[in-house]
Amino acid sequence: MNTSAPRRIVVGVAGGIAAYKACHLVRSLTEGGDSVRVVPTPASLRFVGEATWEALSGQPVSTTVFEAVDEVQHVHIGQQADAIVIAPATADLLARLAAGRADDLLSATVLVATCPIILAPAMHTEMWQNPATQANVATLRQRGLIVLEPAHGRLTGRDSGPGRLPEPEQIAELTRSVLAGVSLRRDWEGRSLLVTAGGTQENLDPVRFLGNRSSGRQGWALAEIAVQRGAAVTLVAADTEDLPVPPGAELIRARSAREMHEAVSSRAASQDAIIMAAAVADLRPARVAEAKMKKGRDDDALSTIELVENPDILRGLVEMREAGRLRPGVRIAGFAAETGDSSHSAVELAELKLRRKGCDVLMCNEVGVDKVFGQPTNGGVALIRRPEGECPERRTIAQGSKQVVAAELLDIIAEQFRCQM
Template identity: 40%
Template sequence: MSNLAQKRILLGITGGIAAYKSIELIRLLTKAGADVQVVLTEGAKAFVTEMTLQAVSGHPVRSTLLDPNAEAGMGHIELAKWADLIVIAPASADFMARYAQGMANDLLSTLCIATESPVLLAPAMNQAMWRHPATQANAALLTERGVLSIGPADGAQACGDIGPGRMSEPSDIFTAINTHFQYSHIEQDLSGQHWVITAGPTMEAIDPVRFISNHSSGKMGYALAKAAIARGAKVTLISGPVQIAPPAGATIIAVKSADEMLAACEQSMTTQADVFIGAAAVADFKMKVASNQKMKKQSDTEEVTLTLVKNPDIIATLAKHKRAKTIVGFAAETQNVIEYAKSKLERKGLDIIIANDVSRSDIGFNQDENQVTVITQDATWLPDKAAKSELATQLVAFIQQHIKSAL
């Protein structure tokens, strides 16, 4: 049975071109068995019609706070109590600003202030509006208050700009809603926390067609992101090139090189994050100078010398500048695993390090299972071999317990 069967979802639609996508979201939700009611802002009426939304949801559409018929029974309060989840898709910059300030000057903002149910935002706006410090401050404030969010996505926008601000696709929002109800029984003890997690390999260009990389699949980092989201954390997942679907609810930043990954980490942690987990397998070296043309094979040359230089040490840099309250590293080793991991913990100033033996063919890179040793300054824990998804749940719980014990 779907996690959405008989769930009551209030869908708020604010003004923006992405409003048309909400019709597909309603269709997906109702097909999964959810009961959906729609509330429109005045701005949204310029993009979608009440008749269309009523047809796909099966309910009259509400848009007026002081509707004499509905308000005879305090309708806006009843609607706020009715919802198991309020979803705002799209959520405009204006709506986020009013919601962050606690304003209740239309039906949708009033419902969000009056409800005790979770609220999920799917922001949608021009890339400059999303990047504006005021919008970022409003988003951060809402997250601190426990408001959930998905996106925005990065890409081409209706105005012709390219960048972050696109509303997440209806299928992704649907998955986030489904995941919310799947894990709603789990204690949301990470609510209000911001976790930044790196995952996958990096790719360091040799020339336009060749690169230096490794065998990391990204499965462990993605599983950690999913486990943290399940417990209520806001997660920024900074990922090298992988072939797996991103976890619903995470803010995804795709990168290739170590330099790009470090820049993305620093940009995502302009304010101190609660937890940073460096699960990515970052290439230790890169070309001193990558060729801007394909290097041609010389028929009379048996050997080619590549001049490599060290890549930036991402986790050591973040630890030095205290970009996160708790910093967790990974040590993928083929020998002297515990000894090397402890050395890395001390040398880089980490709080926790997770060591695994990647010489084993049954765990680690490209495998669905893993076995690790978790090391702190004063303790060592060896969980049983398990599926990466199950192990991630245990590791997130361990990290949260470590945070609590340090308070």
């Protein structure tokens, strides 16, 4: 629970079938300790009524500038807001906001506000892809409003495609990230990024496997923030928690280290940047039993398991770059999950790893039980490779949400792109 002063968040709701999902958005924000004022459009009340919004938010609901005139609410709501998030934002609402209209309470509130404004579009694919809508989106982004990428999935009827509203918790988390200072500027526009996530699993038999505690949340956050900053993202995921696909990202499943090696290597040549956030197993069983291994037998295979090395995906990418098989200027980043030992700190071990791997950036996490893996926050030290012979730059990344950490890492890589120009 947020123990600081509640932030004042306006949740706008436009007239689309996805309006019902905004109920979950309001609940998520209020349970996080924020004060939420719902401002629906008149059309949205055909989908969800005023009583629902008042019950969920604990605040009065109005749609018109002609109510509570003495309070000048069409000005004060926007002036006092710390953030405005509109979900769903329909094609009609995007058009009215782009034109600077103020013909209902929601559009007037947006026109007054100077706080961050986050729009989560939801509409049919053809409406989203229509040149008029895309021109309106470009106009709003140019003015500093944040227009999220819609999700790809089932729409109304039997159709499926881009235009689906992102999941409410994704919208809530992005809103929290913006309030925490994360910029969703479109500085990755026109660039392609491959991100790996999750912990690989190495089979022992049809039932058992060797794995690790990685949840995949940091890789997911990197993909999510990068998409919203304009990148074309491919997410190669091993075993992860049941996380919704980041809107706009292409998801590739790769369960084992060798599967991930194949998935990454086959797509690396088309990338401008690659971030290896997955926890890839260093070793795998030399043999995989065709049937479940039993304990207590004379030939008890469980008592001794022979292991062999997996491909070093990160080092392999650097070697591909050195051989000219990747795009010129491609940036390669990795993660070092370290515990430290009697002779070296976690960061010192990560520096040794950076030299061995030859990548451009290495994020050092000090890990352990209930540390980083499976947790909502992260932090550590980003090591940035310098010219041969120089010590790497150490840049501390303070403990924060994994979205905040993702944004800082993307900032570091974006800096390196700018240095190439």
